[in-house]
Structures are given as structure tokens and as C-alpha cells.
Amino acid sequence: MERQVFSVTELNNHIKGLLELDPMLRNVCVRGEISNYKIYSSGHHYFTLKDSESSLSCVMYRYSAEKLRFRPENGMKIRAFGKVDVYSRDGGYKLYCSILEPEGTGDLQIAFEQLKARLEAEGLFRAEHKKKLPPFPDSIALITSGSGAAVHDMIRIIGHRWPMTKVLVMPVRVQGTEAPPEIVGAIRYANEFHIADLIITGRGGGSMEDLWAFNDERVARAIYASEIPVISAVGHEPDVLISDYVADRRASTPSNAAEIAVPDWREIRDCLDSLDIRSRQAIHKKLSQISQRLESLSTKRVLNDPTVYIDNRRLELDYRIEKLNSCMERQLRSKRHIFETKGTALDAMSPIRVLSRGYSITENEQGAVVHSVDEISPGDPVKIIFRDGQASCRVLSTAKGE
Amino acid sequence: MSSKKMSFEESLNRLDEIVRHLEKGDLPLSDSLSLFEEGTALLSACSKMLDEAEQKVMKLRKGPDRTPVELPFDEEET
Numbered sequence: 001m002e003r004q005v006f007s008v009t010e011l012n013n014h015i016k017g018l019l020e021l022d023p024m025l026r027n028v029c030v031r032g033e034i035s036n037y038k039i040y041s042s043g044h045h046y047f048t049l050k051d052s053e054s055s056l057s058c059v060m061y062r063y064s065a066e067k068l069r070f071r072p073e074n075g076m077k078i079r080a081f082g083k084v085d086v087y088s089r090d091g092g093y094k095l096y097c098s099i100l101e102p103e104g105t106g107d108l109q110i111a112f113e114q115l116k117a118r119l120e121a122e123g124l125f126r127a128e129h130k131k132k133l134p135p136f137p138d139s140i141a142l143i144t145s146g147s148g149a150a151v152h153d154m155i156r157i158i159g160h161r162w163p164m165t166k167v168l169v170m171p172v173r174v175q176g177t178e179a180p181p182e183i184v185g186a187i188r189y190a191n192e193f194h195i196a197d198l199i200i201t202g203r204g205g206g207s208m209e210d211l212w213a214f215n216d217e218r219v220a221r222a223i224y225a226s227e228i229p230v231i232s233a234v235g236h237e238p239d240v241l242i243s244d245y246v247a248d249r250r251a252s253t254p255s256n257a258a259e260i261a262v263p264d265w266r267e268i269r270d271c272l273d274s275l276d277i278r279s280r281q282a283i284h285k286k287l288s289q290i291s292q293r294l295e296s297l298s299t300k301r302v303l304n305d306p307t308v309y310i311d312n313r314r315l316e317l318d319y320r321i322e323k324l325n326s327c328m329e330r331q332l333r334s335k336r337h338i339f340e341t342k343g344t345a346l347d348a349m350s351p352i353r354v355l356s357r358g359y360s361i362t363e364n365e366q367g368a369v370v371h372s373v374d375e376i377s378p379g380d381p382v383k384i385i386f387r388d389g390q391a392s393c394r395v396l397s398t399a400k401g402e
Numbered sequence: 403m404s405s406k407k408m409s410f411e412e413s414l415n416r417l418d419e420i421v422r423h424l425e426k427g428d429l430p431l432s433d434s435l436s437l438f439e440e441g442t443a444l445l446s447a448c449s450k451m452l453d454e455a456e457q458k459v460m461k462l463r464k465g466p467d468r469t470p471v472e473l474p475f476d477e478e479e480t
Contacts (some may be wrong), residue, residue: 068427136411146475159457164410169475190429191471195462265452268414272452275417276445281425283438290431377425 008087008354016086019093025084030095031103034076047072049080049095050158058082060097068100070111071186077103108208112215115242119217124224125245131229133249133261134197139166141196141228143186149205150233152252157255162262168196174203179213184222191227200257201243202233211235214243218367223247233257262279355387373398413444418452420444 006014018032019025032049039045041060048055058080060068072078082097102110119125140158144151146169155167170190172182174258190199201223202214213219215233220242223230232247233254244250302306347353351361361372363383370376380395408416420441424434465471 009415045416134411134412136409138409149415155459156456159459163455163457164451166460168460168462168472170462189464189470245471267457269449269452271414272417274450275421275441278421279417279424279438279441279445283434284423286424286427286429286431286434289427385415 003331008091009259012086012088012091013091016088019086021086028082028084028095030080031093032056032078032080034078035074037072037074045072049078055093056071056095057092058095058097058098064098070102070107071348076110080105083157087113097301108212108215111163112242115215115217115220117240119220119246124220129224133229133231134164135263137165137197137261140167140200141170141186141190142167142188143170143172143199143201144203144254145174148204150202152260153255154200154233157258158262161259161264163265165262165289166196167311170195174213175206175210180216180218182211183216184218186194187219187222187226187230192223194228196228198261199228199230200233200261201230201247202251202254203235203259204254205236214241216242219243231257281312312381338342338347352387353357356383360387361385373400408444408447410448413448417441417444417448 010284024344032051034159035048036054037045037047040264043058043063043065045062047058047060049058050056054221060082079101080095081099081101082095082098084093085096086093123129124181142151142154144154151169158165158167172186173179173240187199187201192197203211205211211234214232223232223243223246229248231249231251232241233251233256234241234243235253240250249260251260297303318356357359361384362376363385364370364375365381367383370382376382376395376398378395378397381394382395384391384393403432420437423429423437424441427434429437460472461475463471463473
């Protein structure tokens with residue numbers, strides 16, 4: 001029997017044709033676990049889908065891969081949608097994927113978790129990067145949709161709480177592919193011209209898809225880079241988005257953001273009132289202290305009777321004079337004592353005392369005292385002085401010795 | 403010190419400071435009185451700001467030369 005001989009290409013093309021005949025293979029969904037995931041420089045993604053017994057070679061071309069909202073990773077369980085075709089060059093068949101979906105959790109959830117983990121690892125959520133919100137902002141930029149409940153709620157609540165703050169609405173789209181670049185542009189623009197002291201960016205509630213712009217990496221990085229503090233205010237209470245993690249403050253809703261952004265004037269009024277009362281009390285206390293002091297001073301005698309001072313001085317003077325006198329007296333006494341002692345000594349030596357004991361003094365004609373018999377000769381006139389008088393005499397004779 | 407030029411926050415901080423000084427009570431009477439006077443002026447300026455405040459809401463647009471232009475906020479626009 002003559003056998004038909006095919007070329008390799010012919011056989012592969014034959015098989016390819018057979019596969020193409022099956023409509024099921026043109027649009028198939030396969031569940032499996034990713035392994036050997038590789039992104040080529042061409043931008044095409046190659047991987048293997050496998051289960052416990054079997055494996056399937058898969059490819060996702062660049063134009064499809066660009067639409068992926070999460071990053072496929074080895075070990076991830078997914079559903080792949082696409083068509084089965086033969087790759088003639090190596091005779092293998094592959095699944096040509098157009099869509100990948102994570103099994104279980106949605107792709108958005110996976111994308112969210114992945115971006116969150118990446119930015120967190122980069123440190124974008126760290127507390128030390130959080131800026132303090134101004135307690136009394138002069139102006140607030142609202143980067144949100146110009147229509148809808150969110151912007152009106154924020155304007156109303158800010159006006160109700162703190163009407164001194166100027167509100168600047170920077171309208172942007174908040175959903176769809178244009179939303180992230182518009183939000184990013186507004187944040188950067190607000191910073192470039194320092195349009196406000198505070199930015200609130202967000203939107204009202206919606207589906208995860210609707211809120212997705214606030215999970216966008218570009219938006220997250222713009223919020224992180226903002227010099228002006230940013231409050232993220234997206235959706236309803238339980239919705240937590242990447243913008244909430246990266247912002248300086250997370251608000252659960254746009255209304256909540258308005259409450260966080262400005263104080264309530266009623267509380268500030270109370271605070272002013274209490275400062276008023278405190279300052280009045282303090283000054284009153286000061287004044288009453290002073291008046292008490294004045295009163296206690298006024299009862300002192302010196303202020304009532306001006307002569308007290310002089311009287312007191314006079315008493316002091318008297319005391320001093322007294323002291324001086326007694327001091328002088330003491331001095332005088334001691335001098336007198338010395339004088340008396342010396343006087344007695346002197347008295348003992350006095351010639352008059354000698355004369356009173358019966359002695360007499362002989363003076364010659366010249367009035368000089370005669371000390372020796374040799375100083376006189378018989379016939380000389382002499383004067384003899386007694387205690388109580390004198391006598392003029394003439395020497396009769398002289399004799400020496402006893 | 404001119405209270406007119408101070409922001410609300412600065413005024414409030416200064417008021418706080420003044421009251422704390424006054425409450426300490428260790429200042430001479432003349433200083434206490436002038437602080438009290440300053441505080442009273444600040445209080446009335448702050449109250450006035452609260453009383454007279456009227457909310458301003460503007461829409462911000464990029465002008466032709468890129469600089470910001472403020473327009474009245476029109477509720478209908480997106």
C-alpha cells in the first residue's frame with residue numbers, strides 16, 4: 001500500500017486545521033496554577049498552567065497583557081480565557097490567552113493587595129512621612145468631581161464648621177481611565193502654585209471598579225509626593241484604598257474628611273470664652289492681691305504717723321549719745337586714776353613734804369641751794385627756808401663731818 | 403502687637419500664652435495689665451473673625467498661562 005508522506009509543515013498545518021474546526025477550542029476557559037511565568041523583552045508573557053497531573057503551555061501577547069490589572073505570579077491559581085492553537089514552528093499547541101482572572105478573589109483585589117504590598121515595602125505608608133494637618137486651614141483644595149453629593153457635602157460641612165476657610169474646587173474625573181492622570185495633575189498643580197493649605201481628594205461610594213482610580217499607583221505616588229497635606233476621602237466607611245494608606249490622613253467618607261479638615265467654630269467659641277474667663281479671673285486675682293497688700297501696708301504705723309520715723313530716729317540718737325557719754329566717762333575715770341597715782345608719787349618727793357618733817361633748806365646769797373659745808377665760809381650770809389617761813393642768817397663757823 | 407495681622411491660629415496660640423502668664427501671677431502689675439489688654443484685643447478680634455466669616459467657594463482652573471484662575475463655583479459643572 002502506497003503511503004501518503006507529509007512534510008512536517010503539512011502535518012502541523014493539518015492538525016492546526018483540525019483544532020480550528022472545533023468551536024470550543026476557539027473560546028476556552030482553563031483553570032490551573034501558574035508556573036514558569038516569564039515576560040519576554042518583546043512584552044509577551046509565557047507561562048505554564050498546570051494541575052496535579054498535567055500541564056499546558058500558555059502565551060499572552062503584549063496587547064492582552066497590558067490590560068492585566070494584577071501581576072500573575074508562579075503558584076497563583078487562575079482562570080485563563082483564550083483559544084487553543086498549534087504553534088507550527090515546534091509542533092506544540094498552546095493556549096493563547098486573552099484574559100487571566102485570579103481564582104477565588106477578583107483580579108482587582110489581587111491587584112490591590114499587590115500594589116499595597118509593594119508600596120508598603122517601599123515605605124510610602126510609614127508614619128514618619130505623614131504630615132501634620134493645619135489646625136485652621138485658610139484654604140482647602142477639593143480634588144474631586146465637580147458634581148455629585150461628595151463635593152456638596154464637603155462644601156456644606158466645611159462652611160458649617162469653619163466658614164473662614166476658603167474652598168477651592170479642582171474638578172477632576174474620579175472614575176474611568178482618565179481619572180488617575182487628572183487626579184495626579186490636580187495634586188501636582190495644587191502643589192506647584194501652593195493653591196491651598198490642605199488637599200482633600202476622593203469621591204463618594206461606588207463599586208470597587210468605580211473607586212479604582214484611588215488604587216492607582218500614579219495617584220498614590222502623587223499623594224505621597226505632595227508637600228501640601230492630603231486627606232484621602234473615598235467611598236463609604238469600609239472602603240479602604242491605596243490612597244487611604246498613602247495619604248497623611250484617611251477619612252472614612254468625604255463628609256468625614258470635611259470634619260477632620262476644619263474645627264467646629266462652636267468649640268472654638270467655647271475655647272475663646274474660657275480663655276476670656278480665665279484671663280479675667282487671673283487679672284482679678286492679681287488686682288485683689290495688690291489691693292490686699294495695699295491694705296495691709298496702710299495699717300502699718302509708719303504710713304499713718306509721719307513723726308514715728310523721726311521719733312524713732314531720735315530715740316536712736318539718744319541711745320547713741322548716752323553710749324558716747326558713758327564711754328567718755330570711763331576714759332576720764334581711768335585717766336584720773338593714773339593722774340592720782342602719779343600725784344601721790346610726786347607728793348612723796350615734794351620738798352614741802354620734806355620741810356614739814358623738820359628739815360630745812362639753806363640757800364646762799366645767790367639763791368642756790370647749799371649742798372655741802374664746803375660751799376660756805378664763816379661770815380657768809382645764807383637764807384634758811386623752813387616749812388612755814390625763812391630766816392636770814394650769817395655763818396658763824398664751819399666744821400666738816402659729824 | 404497688631405492682632406489684625408495675626409492668623410486665627412497665631413491669635414489663639416498667643417491668647418493661650420497670655421492666659422498662662424496671667425495665671426502664673428508672677429508678673430508686675432503693669433505687665434499683667436498690658437497683657438490683659440492685649441488678650442482682650444485678641445479675643446475680640448477672634449470673635450469678630452468668627453462672627454463675620456462668610457464661606458468662599460471658588461472653582462480653580464488653569465489659566466491660559468498655566469497660572470491658577472479662580473471662578474465662581476458652578477454647581478452644575480463637572
